[in-house]
Amino acid sequence: MRPDIVLLVLDTQRRDRVSCYGHEQPTTPHLDRLAGDATRFDAAFSTAQWTIPSHASMFTGLYPAAHTTQQSFSVLPPSIPTLAERLRDAGYFTAAFCNNPLVGVVNNGLRRGFYSFLNYSGLLTSHPNQAGARRNVVDRYRQFFKRNVSALLTRIQDSFARSELLLAISFTPIMVPLWQTALSFKGNTARSLGDAARMLIDRRGLDRGQPAFAFINLMGTHSAPIRRKPALPRALRTACAARCSGPPVYPPLQQRHLWLALAARRRDR
Secondary structure: OOOOEEEEEEOOOOHHHOHHHOOOOOOOHHHHHHHHOOOOOOOOOOOOOOHHHHHHHHHHOOOHHHHOOOOOOOOOOOOOOOHHHHHHHOOOEEEEEEOOHHHHOOOOOOOOOOOEEEEOOOOOOOOOOOOOOOOOHHHHHHHHHHHHHHHHHHHHHHHHHOOHHHHHHHOOOOHHHHHHHHOOOOOOHHHHHHHHHHHHHHOOOOOOOOOEEEEEEEOOOOOOOOOOOOOOOHHHHHHHHHOOOOOOOOOOHHHHHHHHHHHHHHHHO
């Protein structure tokens, strides 16, 4: 009997915050128990520093230079088979429970090979499952409606991913909180884990004895909440502004804080 396969991605989870990797606090007791009876790798490296190329590498076993899916507008070449496609062709029921919009929303080929792909982020989530079995007239209508609305919203969201100008605008300090809220950026961790567990335990939609492959992406640790900081003193703002040359630039919040700190340090010298 072939085993089930679960690929769980804790998106942007820091290694040094996992207790089985040395953190002094018991931050991950369940993972610790799993690691105690499993193979734990001490040296694992991502092939890229962000979502699309790194997931394309996980799904194909290739470096970004080989699979060429490196930009927000990239599409995985159809000639390169994915892990889900290979397992589907081998008889596995392939299901995804995804909270990352760059995997579950943008049309970049990363959803290929999944019989069921539940997406918990974006302007419209794909729950109930648009690819699953249709039970009655109401379910068929709901799935038809959501498929068509989802297709329209996907084209709108794709336009941002494939335009350098729109993408730059979306990452300005004013826009980031807006689209993070509108797109349900972190998805729904509890719901996605519950759906995955029910699929693996209840086996609903699977043939008798059919193994399952579940891809789960969780965004709980991605982009820590931005806490409000006290307003900068007017004298510091004036000193920093005086050192600027050319038109004003509005970098992301973290870069802005770093720039202000460096400007203040130069002034004190």
